[in-house]
Amino acid sequence: MQKPLYQRVITDLEKQIKKMNPNARLPSERQLLIKYGISRNTIRLALQNxxxxxxxxxxxxKGTFVASVVLDQPNIGGMYSFSEELKRAGQKASTQNRSLELVIPNQHIIEQLNLAENEQVYELVRIRLANNQPRIFSKSYLPARLFPDFKITDLQNQQLYGVFKQKYNQIGVMAFEDVQAVSLSEQEGQYLDEKAGSPCLKIFRKTINEKNIPIEFTISLARGDKFIYRSRQYNKLF
Structure with missing residues (x-):
């Protein structure tokens, strides 16, 4: 099946960018409009992506320029999903849902999710794979009061956030993340098919809904040799 025009423009521009020198200027929006014969709004959405x-x-x-560093590793940060990032990198994503159980969380998780003392959460353990190779090991904590009767079989044919939306009408609108550079323990290395002591990114992610209520807290370990964590900052003067 042929890709939608919007995706084809993004793919074509991405190929061109990777052949250009860092800080090189891209064609103007007007030039891109003429080249692709599409609307200005579509061009702007492609550039935003x-x-x-x-x-x-x-x-x-001044215009649009090639970033100083263009890497092939998928970006593990931002609101993009793991599957979408791997797809853009030409890799196949899959997930192993290892376990799901009700637990009493520790104090750190209680604080992150604004829980009452002894309030239960679901602990979901997953391994995310790229081309059938382990890449991310994660534990997600979900308040049981927001996700009653959550079952691991809910994830057989749907992504986690899809279950949030379809079964519970919970939509994450913002995520807060802290990232540490750490070394894998022996057990963590086994989960990720990597040697103990290898570098990885430890990511603490809290997702909130439109009512500013925390709906998820996830602790992930992402292989440091396979992902980049990229963020963008903007000067408010521009």
């Missing part, structure tokens, strides 16, 4: 992924940057009144 590339900017959010760290491939380009824009300077007000």
């Amino acid at each position: 590339l900017e959010e992924r760290g491939l380009i940057y824009r300077l007000h009144g």
Whole structure:
């Protein structure tokens, strides 16, 4: 099946960007409009996609430029899903849902999810794979009062956030993340098919809904040799 025009424009621009020198200027929006014969809104959405992924940057009144560093590793940060990031990198994503159980969380998780003392959460243990190779090991904590009767079989044919939306009408609108550079323990290395002591990214992620209520807290270990964590900062003057 042929890709939608929007995706084809993104793919074509991405190929061009990776052949260009860092900080090289891209064609103007007007030039891209003429080249692709599509609407200005579509061009802007395509550029926004590339900017959010760290491939380009824009300077007000000056134009759009190739980012200083363009890496092939998927970006593990931002609101993009693991599956979408791997797809963009030409890899196949899959998930092993290892276990799901009700637990009494520790104090750190209680604080992150604004829980009452002794309030139960679901602990979901997963391994995310790229081309059938382990890449991320994670434990997600979900308040039981928000996700009653949650079952691991809910994840057989649907992604976690899809279950949130379809079964519980819970939509994450914002995520807060802290990232540490750590070394894998022996057990963690076994989960990720990597040697103990290997570098990895430890990511603490809290997701909130439109009512500013925490709905998920996840602790992930991502292989440091397979992912990049990319963020964007903007000067409020521009």
